[in-house]
Amino acid sequence: GDSVTQMEGPVTLSEEACLTINCTYTATGYPSLFWYVQYPGEGLQLLLKATKADDKGSNKGFEATYRKETTSFHLEKGSVQVSDSAVYFCALTMDSNYQLIWGAGTKLIIKP
């Protein structure tokens, strides 16, 4: 079945470091891809999305490009801040049912 695989955390970085969180997917068709973020004590917030190959989603300095050839949607940010500390979830959905299929989440810890 369809699935999402994320790199395991926690990922610990210093402020202003570059971030990459890997996400790969398996899907029978052409999914839409999402990154959600969960800040401590809060709900799941949509960070960015891409709905077709080569689309780039971006928000708050984060970017991810939908790569069909490598079935990937890696999350990147050039310079992280302490406030970026959160759990990041990669997810996909198919047009057929709109259910979100989730990765396991990657906890990001940014130290000052």
Added chain:
Amino acid sequence: EPEVTQTPSHQVTQMGQEVILRCVPISNHLYFYWYRQILGQKVEFLVSFYNNEISEKSEIFDDQFSVERPDGSNFTLKIRSTKLEDSAMYFCASEGRLDSLLAGYTFGSGTRLTVV
């Protein structure tokens, strides 16, 4: 910015008791969902709801679970006889789907259910 509101934020219940988790979706949204996340595990789909009926449900959503939209604003998840393994964070989400999911879901902050 419109929000999805979930209450309570934390519920502790004894095994075998009924619980009702409440959600107030965004007012002009039409599609509603429940997901859950057992501690340390992936977020899992439970059920989707549209036009006052269940659209889809997962294998997790057995006869012990039910959903309702009793008054046009609240969207509830009921677990009739809770089990220890029902302990999880339960997330409600709503979606307007004006542009084919391009907007994405809006999630609530979750209800942490602890069954003892």
